[in-house]
Amino acid sequence: MxxxxxxxxxxxxxxxxxxxxxxxxxxxxxxxxxxxxxxxxxxxxxxxxxxxxxxxxxxxxxxxxxxxxxxxxxxxxxxxxxxxxxxxxxxxxxxxxxxxxxxxxxxxxxxTRTFPIPGVADEAIGLKHVEEAVAIRDSLLTAFERAATLPPGPERRALLTVTFVGGGYTGVEGFAELLSLATALLKHYPELSFDDLAFHLVEIRDRILPELTDEPARWAIRHLEKRGARIHLGTSLVSAVDNHIVLSDGTEYDNHLLVWSAGNxxxxxxxxxxxxxxxxxxxxxxxxxxxxxxxxxxxxxxxxxxxxxxxxxxxxxxxxxxxxxxxxxxxxxxxxxxxxxxxxxxRGKKVKPYKHHSLGTVATLGLGKGIFQYRRIVIKGLLAWLIHRGYHVLAIPTWERKVRVALVWAAALFYGRDIVSLLSVQHPRAAFIAATLGARQQRETGSPAAATVPASAQPEAGPSGTDEVSATSPPDGRGD
Structure with a gap:
């Protein structure tokens, strides 16, 4: 054979x-x-x-x-x-x-295409694999929990600051969806306000979504800016050391989540x-x-x-x-x-050339928002978003996966998105180790105490410098 x-x-x-x-x-x-x-x-x-x-x-x-x-x-x-x-x-x-x-x-x-920019290797996370997407989501949800316990100020604002580098389809869609989630989360956190959010999209070219023609791409920028996004065109990332972002246009700010989607x-x-x-x-x-x-x-x-x-x-x-x-x-x-x-x-037969006429381009810009273009036909808003979902649920292979995705969407119509962070899943033994050490300290001292988990079982330090996990608090950090 x-x-x-x-x-x-x-x-x-x-x-x-x-x-x-x-x-x-x-x-x-x-x-x-x-x-x-x-x-x-x-x-x-x-x-x-x-x-x-x-x-x-x-x-x-x-x-x-x-x-x-x-x-x-x-x-x-x-x-x-x-x-x-x-x-x-x-x-x-x-x-x-x-x-x-x-x-x-x-x-x-x-x-993923990367560049030797200071801090990127230590702080950034990609958006090419499902593990990265989960970590990004859990990082934002955990940041909301932490920010809700802090008074208004630089530390709270830094926790709710997100930066995406790359204005292609992956970057723009990921940025828009995460912005949609963050905006929706505010109703569950009365301690926080829209002004606490800061979402930055950095693109070295003078436009985003290069698969679209100029006017639809400009509309996407205006749409995102109306929702509070900050779009930095013709700008590159200079440094991300210690989660402090420095851009080539002179902009500087403290950041929590840095997502790298600057092409392949x-x-x-x-x-x-x-x-x-x-x-x-x-x-x-x-x-x-x-x-x-x-x-x-x-x-x-x-x-x-x-x-x-x-x-x-x-x-x-x-x-x-x-x-x-x-x-x-x-x-x-x-x-x-x-x-x-x-x-x-x-089988010794003639092979055929590959030829495919594009079906158009479609992008999601958050829940209920999207843009679709086929030649000169441009559709924006809810209908484009429905086209996006319809096309991709048909395109994902196997009926088993199509049905699972469709059922999750149907449930979300009635109950909304799930907003539970499972960041601790990336460190499943942390709680057990904390409980074991706490029991040991209680036997030795005769009084209950919150045990500190050894560094080997801890997640990496989070963007705000969290470097300790106790028996009374879940692990933190991006887990990337």
């Missing part, structure tokens, strides 16, 4: 494996998928996870459950030697192993650890049929799709000079086409 190796289980990788299971005969080929996580994250829903509109587990699609005939390896591909048809895989426990293959499908995606860059395995051809941007050179190579010659048994591949955009008005936009809309469809082409190639 032919051995097919799929690198990464993101959109393109998951759909490739999913469709291969449906099309391949049981004795025709074996499929192995390698990914550091045993699930696919539906990233367009991460902003709603940060706002508590969707349960975190519902945006994670189990690979084992939905790919029962695919061999799953939880690990990372660190090197690809296509000349010898082997891939070096590092498992979660550390050892490396060479896995042979006959056909390779590389859908490794992209990684090529996956390092693709860019530097393979003998397959890549372009200057570190993306695979891919033909229109998703095989690696040039328009004149394909590399046998090597395929790529998604954010790690420069896929020619046959639907573009720019002949020969345009590539598909790295988004979920293309990755899902490329995965489906790739699976069909791999099966056709195995």
């Amino acid at each position: 032919r051995r097919i190796l799929i690198v990464s289980g993101g959109y393109a990788g998951f759909y490739t494996a999913w469709k291969l299971e449906k099309r391949l005969r049981t004795d025709e080929a074996s499929v192995t998928l390698v990914d550091p996580r045993p699930y696919m994250t539906y990233q367009p829903f991460l902003p709603e996870v940060t706002a508590g509109s969707i349960e975190a587990r519902h945006v994670a699609v189990s690979l084992r459950r939905h790919l029962p005939h695919t061999h799953l390896i939880v690990g990372s591909v660190v090197h690809i030697d296509h000349a010898h048809r082997t891939a070096t895989i590092r498992s979660a426990d550390g050892p490396e192993d060479e896995v042979p293959y006959d056909t390779i499908v590389i859908t490794a995606g992209a990684v 860059q090529s996956n390092p395995v693709v860019a530097r650890h393979t003998d397959l051809p890549v372009d200057r941007a570190g993306l695979f050179r891919v033909r229109a049929d998703l095989r690696l190579g040039t328009p004149y010659a394909a590399i046998p048994d090597a395929w790529a799709a998604g954010d790690n591949a420069a896929v020619p955009d046959l639907a573009s008005d720019i002949p020969g000079g345009s590539f598909t936009v790295p988004n979920a809309q293309h990755a899902v469809r490329q995965g489906k086409r790739l699976a069909k082409n791999v099966v056709a190639d195995l």
Whole structure:
């Protein structure tokens, strides 16, 4: 049997494996998928996870459950030697192993683009994985609890200050959803007021949402500013040391939550650890049929799709000079086409090129607010938000996940969003250790005492410098 190796289980990788299971005969080929996580994250829903509109587990699609005939390896591909048809895989426990293959499908995606800005590595959190979205949400909810116990002043304001760096879709949607959550939370905290909130969006370009045309993008800025947001265009982050934000336009302020969403860059395995051809941007050179190579010659048994591949955009008005936009809309469809082409190639049949006309762009700007554009048609507000939800609940794979997400939305219509912070879940032994030490101190001293948890069981210090957890208070900090 032919051995097919799929690198990464993101959109393109998951759909490739999913469709291969449906099309391949049981004795025709074996499929192995390698990914550091045993699930696919539906990233367009991460902003709603940060706002508590969707349960975190519902945006994670189990690979084992939905790919029962695919061999799953939880690990990372660190090197690809296509000349010898082997891939070096590092498992979660550390050892490396060479896995042979006959056909390779590389859908490794992209990684978060970062810069050596002081303080970013220590203070920022990304918005690319479900764990990060949960941590962002819990950090804001915990900050509200702490701020409600403080008198008006700099410390309270710092706790309720949030900064997003990056004005692309991920950044704007995450920013808008978190602002929506924060505004809604105020009714539950009579001690706090709208003036205590400070939400900053920092974008180095002179506009946000580059997928939209100029006027809809400007409308989005005006809309966010009316809701109290501060949009810093043509501005970059200079420093975030000790949660003190310094911007290139001279703005300085104390901050609590820093979210980094300043775009993606090529996956390092693709860019530097393979003998397959890549372009200057570190993306695979891919033909229109998703095989690696040039328009004149394909590399046998090597395929790529998604954010790690420069896929020619046959639907573009720019002949020969345009590539598909790295988004979920293309990755899902490329995965489906790739699976069909791999099966056709195995059976000696003709493969077909990938071509998809965009269905438009849509973004959520908070609960009941959104913007949609298809060519010159622009829809704003509630209808655009409904289009966003309708499209993505249909796009998320498997009926099981569609139903779960829809049920959470239905419950929210009657009961609203869940506003319970579970930040302590990231440190599940803290309360037990505190209780154990408290009991020990009581036996030794004869009087009850709040025990301090050892540093090894504590979360990292929070933005306001919290560095101690007692038996009478939950752990704090972002948990990132």
